[in-house]
Amino acid sequence: MTFVQAMLLAILQGVSELFPVSSLGHTVIVPALLHWRVDRSAPSFLAFVVALHLGTALALVVFYRREWLAIVRGLARSLLRGRIGDDPEERIGWLLVAGTIPVGILGIFLEHPVRALFGSTATVAVFLVLNGGIMFLGERLRRAQRSGGGQSRPLQALSLGDAVKVGFAQSFALLPGISRSGSSIVAGLLLDLDHADAARYSFLLATPAIGAASLLEIPRLFAPDARGMLGESFVGGIVAGVTAYASVAFLTRYFRSNDLRPFGWYCLIVGAGSLLLIATKVIT
Amino acid sequence: MKALALVLAIAFFVVAVLYWLPNGPFGHHLKHGILFAILGILALVWMRFQSSAPARR
Helix, strand or coil: CCHHHHHHHHHHHHHHCCCCCCHHHHHHHHHHHCCCCCCCCCHHHHHHHHHHHHHHHHHHHHHCHHHHHHHHHHHHHHHHHCCCCCCHHHHHHHHHHHHHHHHHHHHHHHHHHHHHHHCCHHHHHHHHHHHHHHHHHHHHHHHHHHHCCCCCCCHHHCCHHHHHHHHHHHHHHHCCCCCHHHHHHHHHHHCCCCHHHHHHHHHHHHHHHHHHHHHHCHHHHCCHHHHHHHHHHHHHHHHHHHHHHHHHHHHHHHHHHCCCHHHHHHHHHHHHHHHHHHHCCCCC | CHHHHHHHHHHHHHHHHHHHCCCCCCCCCHHHHHHHHHHHHHHHHHHHHHHCCCCCC
16 A cells, blocks of 8 residues: 555545544445555554544544543542432433443454455445435434424433443444444434434544544554554554544534435445446446 | 342453453453453442432432
Protein backbone atom coordinates (compact mmCIF):
# COMPACT_ATOMS: atom_id res chain seq x y z
CA MET A 1 0.00 0.00 0.00
CA THR A 2 1.39 3.41 -0.99
CA PHE A 3 1.38 6.49 1.26
CA VAL A 4 -1.35 8.14 -0.85
CA GLN A 5 -3.54 5.01 -0.65
CA ALA A 6 -3.00 4.91 3.12
CA MET A 7 -4.09 8.55 3.50
CA LEU A 8 -7.16 8.02 1.30
CA LEU A 9 -8.12 5.02 3.46
CA ALA A 10 -7.60 7.16 6.58
CA ILE A 11 -9.95 9.86 5.23
CA LEU A 12 -12.46 7.18 4.21
CA GLN A 13 -12.31 5.62 7.69
CA GLY A 14 -12.68 8.95 9.50
CA VAL A 15 -15.74 9.90 7.48
CA SER A 16 -17.49 6.56 7.08
CA GLU A 17 -17.05 5.43 10.72
CA LEU A 18 -19.46 8.14 11.87
CA PHE A 19 -21.62 8.72 8.81
CA PRO A 20 -24.21 5.89 8.82
CA VAL A 21 -22.74 4.22 5.74
CA SER A 22 -20.45 1.48 7.20
CA SER A 23 -16.72 2.16 7.39
CA LEU A 24 -15.89 -1.53 7.18
CA GLY A 25 -18.02 -1.88 4.04
CA HIS A 26 -16.26 1.07 2.42
CA THR A 27 -12.77 -0.13 3.31
CA VAL A 28 -13.61 -3.42 1.56
CA ILE A 29 -15.39 -2.02 -1.52
CA VAL A 30 -13.24 1.05 -2.34
CA PRO A 31 -9.85 -0.77 -2.49
CA ALA A 32 -11.52 -3.56 -4.54
CA LEU A 33 -13.03 -0.98 -6.93
CA LEU A 34 -9.69 0.81 -7.38
CA HIS A 35 -7.82 -2.52 -7.68
CA TRP A 36 -5.50 -1.69 -4.79
CA ARG A 37 -3.40 -4.58 -3.61
CA VAL A 38 -4.23 -4.47 0.08
CA ASP A 39 -3.43 -7.54 2.18
CA ARG A 40 -6.04 -7.08 4.89
CA SER A 41 -4.50 -9.81 7.04
CA ALA A 42 -0.93 -8.42 6.95
CA PRO A 43 0.36 -7.35 10.41
CA SER A 44 1.30 -3.92 9.03
CA PHE A 45 -2.24 -3.34 7.68
CA LEU A 46 -3.83 -4.47 10.96
CA ALA A 47 -1.57 -2.04 12.83
CA PHE A 48 -2.60 0.71 10.40
CA VAL A 49 -6.30 -0.05 11.07
CA VAL A 50 -5.66 0.13 14.84
CA ALA A 51 -4.12 3.61 14.38
CA LEU A 52 -7.12 4.78 12.31
CA HIS A 53 -9.55 3.57 14.99
CA LEU A 54 -7.49 5.20 17.75
CA GLY A 55 -7.60 8.48 15.85
CA THR A 56 -11.38 8.19 15.40
CA ALA A 57 -11.99 7.37 19.08
CA LEU A 58 -9.77 10.25 20.17
CA ALA A 59 -11.68 12.64 17.89
CA LEU A 60 -14.96 11.57 19.52
CA VAL A 61 -13.51 12.05 23.01
CA VAL A 62 -12.24 15.53 22.09
CA PHE A 63 -15.54 16.53 20.45
CA TYR A 64 -17.63 15.40 23.42
CA ARG A 65 -14.96 16.25 26.05
CA ARG A 66 -17.26 18.33 28.26
CA GLU A 67 -19.97 15.71 28.16
CA TRP A 68 -17.51 12.89 28.93
CA LEU A 69 -16.12 14.83 31.86
CA ALA A 70 -19.64 15.35 33.26
CA ILE A 71 -20.50 11.68 32.58
CA VAL A 72 -17.40 10.38 34.39
CA ARG A 73 -18.14 12.70 37.35
CA GLY A 74 -21.76 11.53 37.34
CA LEU A 75 -20.73 7.85 37.32
CA ALA A 76 -18.36 8.44 40.24
CA ARG A 77 -21.07 10.33 42.18
CA SER A 78 -23.63 7.55 41.73
CA LEU A 79 -21.07 4.90 42.75
CA LEU A 80 -20.30 6.81 45.94
CA ARG A 81 -23.99 7.40 46.63
CA GLY A 82 -24.93 3.81 45.77
CA ARG A 83 -27.80 4.67 43.44
CA ILE A 84 -28.44 6.31 40.09
CA GLY A 85 -29.77 9.82 40.64
CA ASP A 86 -31.77 12.12 38.39
CA ASP A 87 -28.84 14.09 37.03
CA PRO A 88 -28.97 13.72 33.19
CA GLU A 89 -25.22 13.07 32.76
CA GLU A 90 -25.28 10.48 35.53
CA ARG A 91 -28.17 8.66 33.86
CA ILE A 92 -26.55 8.94 30.41
CA GLY A 93 -23.34 7.49 31.88
CA TRP A 94 -25.11 4.35 33.04
CA LEU A 95 -27.03 4.15 29.77
CA LEU A 96 -23.65 4.10 28.01
CA VAL A 97 -22.33 1.39 30.34
CA ALA A 98 -25.45 -0.76 29.72
CA GLY A 99 -25.36 -0.10 25.98
CA THR A 100 -21.69 -1.08 25.70
CA ILE A 101 -22.18 -4.54 27.28
CA PRO A 102 -23.79 -6.22 24.21
CA VAL A 103 -21.18 -4.98 21.74
CA GLY A 104 -18.40 -5.90 24.19
CA ILE A 105 -19.60 -9.49 24.53
CA LEU A 106 -20.67 -10.04 20.91
CA GLY A 107 -17.64 -8.19 19.52
CA ILE A 108 -15.13 -10.33 21.43
CA PHE A 109 -16.79 -13.65 20.61
CA LEU A 110 -18.20 -13.04 17.13
CA GLU A 111 -16.03 -10.44 15.37
CA HIS A 112 -13.56 -12.84 13.75
CA PRO A 113 -16.00 -15.62 12.75
CA VAL A 114 -18.52 -13.11 11.34
CA ARG A 115 -15.90 -11.26 9.30
CA ALA A 116 -14.42 -14.51 8.01
CA LEU A 117 -17.91 -15.63 6.97
CA PHE A 118 -19.18 -12.37 5.46
CA GLY A 119 -16.00 -10.52 4.43
CA SER A 120 -16.30 -10.97 0.64
CA THR A 121 -16.98 -7.93 -1.53
CA ALA A 122 -20.32 -9.37 -2.71
CA THR A 123 -21.68 -9.95 0.81
CA VAL A 124 -20.49 -6.48 1.87
CA ALA A 125 -22.42 -4.99 -1.08
CA VAL A 126 -25.55 -6.95 -0.10
CA PHE A 127 -25.27 -5.77 3.52
CA LEU A 128 -24.79 -2.19 2.31
CA VAL A 129 -28.12 -2.43 0.44
CA LEU A 130 -29.65 -3.92 3.60
CA ASN A 131 -28.17 -1.02 5.62
CA GLY A 132 -29.97 1.42 3.34
CA GLY A 133 -33.19 -0.57 3.80
CA ILE A 134 -32.80 -0.48 7.62
CA MET A 135 -32.56 3.32 7.54
CA PHE A 136 -35.65 3.69 5.34
CA LEU A 137 -37.58 1.22 7.50
CA GLY A 138 -36.46 3.03 10.67
CA GLU A 139 -37.61 6.39 9.33
CA ARG A 140 -40.92 4.92 8.16
CA LEU A 141 -41.64 3.28 11.55
CA ARG A 142 -40.61 6.50 13.27
CA ARG A 143 -43.06 8.55 11.17
CA ALA A 144 -45.81 6.00 11.91
CA GLN A 145 -45.10 6.38 15.66
CA ARG A 146 -45.25 10.18 15.40
CA SER A 147 -48.45 10.18 13.36
CA GLY A 148 -49.98 7.91 16.02
CA GLY A 149 -49.41 10.67 18.57
CA GLY A 150 -46.05 9.48 19.95
CA GLN A 151 -43.81 12.21 21.36
CA SER A 152 -40.02 12.30 21.54
CA ARG A 153 -38.40 11.84 24.91
CA PRO A 154 -35.00 13.08 26.06
CA LEU A 155 -32.01 10.75 26.03
CA GLN A 156 -31.81 10.51 29.82
CA ALA A 157 -35.41 9.20 29.89
CA LEU A 158 -34.30 5.89 28.32
CA SER A 159 -34.28 2.89 30.66
CA LEU A 160 -31.23 0.65 31.09
CA GLY A 161 -33.15 -2.02 29.13
CA ASP A 162 -33.62 0.46 26.26
CA ALA A 163 -29.88 1.18 26.36
CA VAL A 164 -29.12 -2.54 26.04
CA LYS A 165 -31.48 -2.71 23.02
CA VAL A 166 -29.54 0.12 21.31
CA GLY A 167 -26.32 -1.69 22.24
CA PHE A 168 -27.60 -4.85 20.53
CA ALA A 169 -28.52 -2.80 17.47
CA GLN A 170 -24.99 -1.38 17.43
CA SER A 171 -23.65 -4.96 17.39
CA PHE A 172 -25.15 -5.50 13.92
CA ALA A 173 -22.19 -3.44 12.70
CA LEU A 174 -20.09 -6.58 13.18
CA LEU A 175 -21.56 -7.48 9.78
CA PRO A 176 -19.39 -5.66 7.19
CA GLY A 177 -21.71 -3.27 5.33
CA ILE A 178 -24.03 -2.60 8.27
CA SER A 179 -23.32 0.77 9.87
CA ARG A 180 -22.70 1.08 13.60
CA SER A 181 -24.12 4.59 13.80
CA GLY A 182 -26.96 3.82 11.37
CA SER A 183 -28.26 0.82 13.30
CA SER A 184 -27.93 2.50 16.69
CA ILE A 185 -29.57 5.74 15.48
CA VAL A 186 -32.49 3.71 14.06
CA ALA A 187 -32.82 1.84 17.39
CA GLY A 188 -32.80 5.18 19.24
CA LEU A 189 -35.49 6.59 16.93
CA LEU A 190 -37.69 3.53 17.52
CA LEU A 191 -37.28 4.13 21.27
CA ASP A 192 -38.78 7.63 20.78
CA LEU A 193 -35.58 9.68 20.77
CA ASP A 194 -35.42 12.54 18.27
CA HIS A 195 -32.74 12.43 15.56
CA ALA A 196 -30.33 14.73 17.41
CA ASP A 197 -30.46 12.69 20.65
CA ALA A 198 -30.37 9.34 18.81
CA ALA A 199 -27.24 10.51 16.96
CA ARG A 200 -25.66 11.90 20.16
CA TYR A 201 -26.23 8.62 21.99
CA SER A 202 -24.91 6.67 18.99
CA PHE A 203 -21.67 8.71 18.88
CA LEU A 204 -21.18 8.56 22.65
CA LEU A 205 -21.83 4.81 22.57
CA ALA A 206 -19.34 4.35 19.73
CA THR A 207 -16.52 5.93 21.75
CA PRO A 208 -15.94 3.14 24.34
CA ALA A 209 -16.51 0.45 21.71
CA ILE A 210 -14.03 1.86 19.18
CA GLY A 211 -11.65 3.12 21.88
CA ALA A 212 -11.49 -0.13 23.86
CA ALA A 213 -11.15 -2.27 20.73
CA SER A 214 -8.24 -0.17 19.48
CA LEU A 215 -6.55 0.21 22.90
CA LEU A 216 -6.51 -3.58 23.27
CA GLU A 217 -4.85 -3.84 19.86
CA ILE A 218 -2.13 -1.21 20.50
CA PRO A 219 0.61 -3.90 20.80
CA ARG A 220 0.00 -4.61 17.09
CA LEU A 221 1.28 -1.09 16.30
CA PHE A 222 4.71 -1.94 17.67
CA ALA A 223 4.95 -5.53 16.48
CA PRO A 224 8.18 -6.15 14.49
CA ASP A 225 6.18 -7.05 11.33
CA ALA A 226 4.25 -3.77 11.51
CA ARG A 227 7.22 -1.41 11.67
CA GLY A 228 7.27 -0.95 7.90
CA MET A 229 4.08 1.10 8.10
CA LEU A 230 4.62 2.90 11.41
CA GLY A 231 4.87 6.30 9.68
CA GLU A 232 1.72 5.74 7.61
CA SER A 233 -0.06 4.49 10.75
CA PHE A 234 0.88 7.58 12.75
CA VAL A 235 -0.06 10.10 10.04
CA GLY A 236 -3.13 8.01 9.09
CA GLY A 237 -4.33 8.07 12.70
CA ILE A 238 -4.11 11.88 12.75
CA VAL A 239 -5.85 12.20 9.36
CA ALA A 240 -8.63 9.80 10.46
CA GLY A 241 -9.01 11.75 13.71
CA VAL A 242 -9.30 15.12 11.95
CA THR A 243 -11.85 13.81 9.41
CA ALA A 244 -13.81 12.03 12.17
CA TYR A 245 -13.95 15.28 14.17
CA ALA A 246 -15.20 17.18 11.12
CA SER A 247 -17.74 14.40 10.44
CA VAL A 248 -19.18 14.36 13.97
CA ALA A 249 -19.32 18.18 13.98
CA PHE A 250 -21.25 18.11 10.70
CA LEU A 251 -23.56 15.22 11.69
CA THR A 252 -24.57 16.67 15.06
CA ARG A 253 -25.73 19.82 13.20
CA TYR A 254 -27.26 17.79 10.36
CA PHE A 255 -29.45 15.64 12.65
CA ARG A 256 -30.96 18.69 14.35
CA SER A 257 -33.26 19.13 11.38
CA ASN A 258 -32.65 16.22 8.98
CA ASP A 259 -33.12 12.46 8.87
CA LEU A 260 -31.42 9.26 7.70
CA ARG A 261 -33.02 8.98 4.27
CA PRO A 262 -30.18 10.57 2.21
CA PHE A 263 -27.78 8.02 3.74
CA GLY A 264 -30.30 5.28 3.01
CA TRP A 265 -30.32 6.29 -0.67
CA TYR A 266 -26.53 6.46 -0.70
CA CYS A 267 -26.19 2.92 0.71
CA LEU A 268 -28.79 1.52 -1.70
CA ILE A 269 -27.05 3.11 -4.71
CA VAL A 270 -23.49 2.19 -3.67
CA GLY A 271 -24.50 -1.34 -2.61
CA ALA A 272 -26.53 -2.02 -5.77
CA GLY A 273 -23.86 -0.39 -7.95
CA SER A 274 -21.17 -2.56 -6.34
CA LEU A 275 -23.24 -5.69 -6.97
CA LEU A 276 -23.56 -4.66 -10.62
CA LEU A 277 -19.79 -4.11 -10.88
CA ILE A 278 -19.15 -7.48 -9.23
CA ALA A 279 -21.55 -9.20 -11.67
CA THR A 280 -19.76 -7.55 -14.62
CA LYS A 281 -16.34 -8.51 -13.14
CA VAL A 282 -15.22 -4.86 -12.81
CA ILE A 283 -14.80 -5.60 -9.10
CA THR A 284 -13.29 -8.98 -8.37
CA MET B 1 -30.59 -9.86 44.29
CA LYS B 2 -27.51 -8.83 46.24
CA ALA B 3 -26.47 -12.48 46.60
CA LEU B 4 -27.07 -13.09 42.89
CA ALA B 5 -24.90 -10.08 42.02
CA LEU B 6 -22.11 -11.40 44.26
CA VAL B 7 -22.34 -14.93 42.79
CA LEU B 8 -22.23 -13.47 39.27
CA ALA B 9 -19.25 -11.27 40.16
CA ILE B 10 -17.31 -14.25 41.54
CA ALA B 11 -18.23 -16.40 38.52
CA PHE B 12 -17.11 -13.69 36.08
CA PHE B 13 -13.79 -13.19 37.88
CA VAL B 14 -13.15 -16.95 37.91
CA VAL B 15 -13.84 -17.15 34.16
CA ALA B 16 -11.55 -14.13 33.62
CA VAL B 17 -8.70 -15.84 35.47
CA LEU B 18 -9.30 -19.07 33.52
CA TYR B 19 -8.99 -17.10 30.25
CA TRP B 20 -5.74 -15.54 31.46
CA LEU B 21 -4.14 -18.86 32.43
CA PRO B 22 -1.56 -19.95 29.83
CA ASN B 23 -2.93 -23.50 29.84
CA GLY B 24 -6.47 -22.81 30.99
CA PRO B 25 -9.50 -24.86 29.89
CA PHE B 26 -10.60 -22.19 27.35
CA GLY B 27 -7.10 -21.45 26.06
CA HIS B 28 -5.21 -18.21 26.69
CA HIS B 29 -7.31 -15.22 25.55
CA LEU B 30 -6.28 -11.90 27.09
CA LYS B 31 -9.23 -9.91 25.66
CA HIS B 32 -11.83 -12.49 26.74
CA GLY B 33 -10.35 -12.34 30.24
CA ILE B 34 -10.56 -8.53 30.29
CA LEU B 35 -14.21 -8.72 29.16
CA PHE B 36 -15.14 -11.09 32.00
CA ALA B 37 -13.18 -9.03 34.56
CA ILE B 38 -15.17 -5.94 33.46
CA LEU B 39 -18.42 -7.93 33.75
CA GLY B 40 -17.30 -8.94 37.26
CA ILE B 41 -16.75 -5.29 38.19
CA LEU B 42 -20.18 -4.39 36.78
CA ALA B 43 -21.76 -7.16 38.87
CA LEU B 44 -20.09 -5.63 41.95
CA VAL B 45 -21.48 -2.22 40.94
CA TRP B 46 -24.93 -3.81 40.68
CA MET B 47 -24.44 -5.25 44.16
CA ARG B 48 -23.45 -1.81 45.45
CA PHE B 49 -26.65 -0.31 44.01
CA GLN B 50 -28.68 -3.10 45.62
CA SER B 51 -27.09 -2.36 49.01
CA SER B 52 -28.28 1.24 49.16
CA ALA B 53 -31.63 2.36 50.42
CA PRO B 54 -34.14 3.36 47.72
CA ALA B 55 -34.20 7.00 46.73
CA ARG B 56 -36.46 9.33 48.72
CA ARG B 57 -38.38 11.97 46.83
